[in-house]
Amino acid sequence: MTFTLHGQAVSRGVAIGRAVLAAASRVDVAHYFIAPQQVADELGRLRRARDTVVEEIERLRQGLAHDGVEAHAELAALLEVHLMLLQDEHLQDGVKQWVLERHYNAEWALTAQLEVVARQFDEMEDPYLRERRADLEQVVERLLRALRGESSPLAAAAPAAGAGGEPLVLVAHDLSPADMLHFKHGVFAGFVTDVGGRTSHTAIVARSLEIPAVVGVRNASQLIQQDDLVIVDGDAGVVIVDPSPMMLAEYGYKQRQGEVEREKLTRIKNTPAVTLDGQRIELLANIELPEDTLPALAVGAVGVGLFRTEFLFMGRGGKLPDEEEQYDAYRRAVEGMHGLPVTIRTVDVGADKPLEAHRRDDHLNPALGLRAIRWSLAEPAMFLTQLRAILRAAAHGKVNVLIPMVAHLSEVRQVHALLAKAREQLDRRGAVYGPVRVGAMIEVPAAALAVRLFLRHFDFISIGTNDLIQYALAIDRVDESVAHLYDPLHPAVLRLVADTIAAAQEAGKPVSVCGEMAGDVTLTRLLLGLGLRSFSMHPTQILPVKQQVLRSDTRKLRAWAQQVVASDEPALLLAD
Incomplete structure (x- = not known):
């Protein structure tokens, strides 16, 4: 059955492909108290997790440098933001304080400090700066995964997604710059996310790579099913699921016209x-x-x-x-x-x-x-x-x-x-x-x-x-x-x-x-x-x-x- 979803148009163009649903990225966090003699070990776990994530991001940055593609400059800049957040004293000192004074376990301390800092981002007037809360959440999520010895769910999905020849559209609650780097070689024709705005990291990256994207589509990741045929209209901010043959023909023509226009623009x-x-x-x-x-x-x-x-x-x-x-x-x-x-x-x-x-x-x-x-x-x-x-x-x-x-x-x-x-x-x-x-x-x-x-x-x-x-x-x-x-x-x-x-x-x-x-x-x-x-x-x-x-x-x-x-x-x- 055909239905239409509406969000914010953040990157122009039309993408038509099969939906690939990114698994929900939120990590379940255990909350428990540690004994006083365990504090040093818990702080050591936090340091090792941070070092692991820093190494991961540094490898991604080096990979971008080797690509030598100018359009990846914004991706590199966003990864730099994540590195800055990892080194942020307010985040680090706050987490240490929860462990030292409250005896929270490392995961609980991270999420507790995330709530403190996130509230400050919510108070910002500038939408670009307010959107940086998402970057903070993604940094904390990577730290939580490192504590559990897990990798991003999108990292595992990337090879499978590239196996077929049919265009694919990624549907997710949200995406981090590091996650999107798994697909920088053109596996996905478009992106759809539940959250985000014109100044969100997903929007910035999509524009830099010139990939059609619609963000802020609320429950897209719940309403769209795996392998649904999806049209992403990045000009109008519309996502069409299971389109009719007439719609497919119309948007196929619009897609071809867009490619011709983009070629003209480069000239x-x-x-x-x-x-x-x-x-x-x-x-x-x-x-x-x-x-x-x-x-x-x-x-x-x-x-x-x-x-x-x-x-x-x-x-x-x-x-x-x-x-x-x-x-x-x-x-x-x-x-x-x-x-x-x-x-x-x-x-x-x-x-x-x-x-x-x-x-x-x-x-x-x-x-x-x-x-x-x-x-x-x-x-x-x-x-x-x-x-x-x-x-x-x-x-x-x-x-x-x-x-x-x-x-x-x-x-x-x-x-x-x-x-x-x-x-x-x-x-x-x-x-x-x-x-x-x-x-x-x-x-x-x-x-x-x-x-x-x-x-x-x-x-x-x-x-x-x-x-x-x-x-x-x-x-x-x-x-x-x-x-x-x-x-x-x-x-x-x-x-x-x-x-x-x-x-x-x-x-x-x-x-x-x-x-x-x-x-x-x-x-x-x-x-x-x-x-x-x-x-x-x-x-x-x-x-x-x-x-x-x-x-x-x-x-x-x-x-x-x-x-x-x-x-x-x-x-x-x-x-x-």
Whole structure:
């Protein structure tokens, strides 16, 4: 019987194949108390399990390096995140404390500390950072399996899955980057998972490997049976089980068309992004780790429009990264772009994130609390450390500094004062540093409405549409009960975006969009018509957006774009 499941479309394309169900990965955990004289042995078990998992991940990383495939850069970066979590002092010290003080067995101590740290991840506002809870759970699960001497259930499934010639679709509750590496040679045509979002590790890996995927399909692993014929529509976020012959024919045609389109896209990698009327468009990449510069360059990005620095600050149990560690990461990103500009956003976390050794429960609404630039200004020593590291990295190439969540002129003045102080400190040390341009991230409605004020104090602006939409519509985009109201085409949102772009043009200052709107090909023509000439997005979105750019004539789009913005129902005009 044919039925359809709905989830989030995270990696474009169509996959048709037989379902392979991954066994439920949750490990049963025994809970018991140990005798005081067993504490040392139990801690030894934990150390050996950690060493085993570290060795496993290191072997996987080495295998990726030998492959020499640029698309695996994001997989390697995610494995690096897992290694960082394995070494996380907050996780390690917490587990030791459960064993030493409560006399929990090793497995119980691991799961107890997992709950403590996981609650901190749940409080995060940024969806990308919130999704890192899944990475933490997978690290703990690998440790639990190592304690029991077991391997991943997917490792055993991989050889069997590759035995036949028919395309296969993997259906699982969730997948770790290490699990997905078992299939990096193309065994699976698509992925379906019960959980996850656009910023989940599964989504990131699927996009990097250009494999159609739908995540967050709730009970897919229970509803789909082994060997069911499945269609994965990565464009619409739809999974069709046991499709009719007519559906198979329709999606088979769509699949072939998609393959032709992807082949065409590879041909425009080195084509300058210039519209039909001669407007040169800047297509930049959003990256999370220094290693992400590889996939950015592979698709022809002309720079990095947003380098998120949060990875340096997360999961450290209150121990902040020092100047040298930050400088090394920023330098690697700058050098990795070979002279192309890199825009480094200062840390966009705060009191709602697990940066402190102890939880802070006094923030009733973290999204509106001490976060982003507010947190940085409240911790000037930390902020100065980051600014010095960025300035030093600027000696190695073109660097821009992007300040998140600016809303007040007083914040602007403090930022410039601290930048001056950072330069003075470097001068006193005789340290080498380079020039930077300073920009504001327009993501608070107040900043969009007062953008002309901020343009007088910054060299450029970047519109962070994800938070701008969320704050303008009072919608938590990761809350399933209201997520359907999150609408980039709401008239108020379009007016804020249009006015911000127009104000920057009037001031003669560069403006870019670095949120999801920048990588949405259905919005490319609208943004071009509004005057946008700089887009920053996930590397996998660059070529589809470039294709739209090459087909567009901005002279013909201007009047139409203004009509869309002025319309009561913009979505209807956009569909015409």
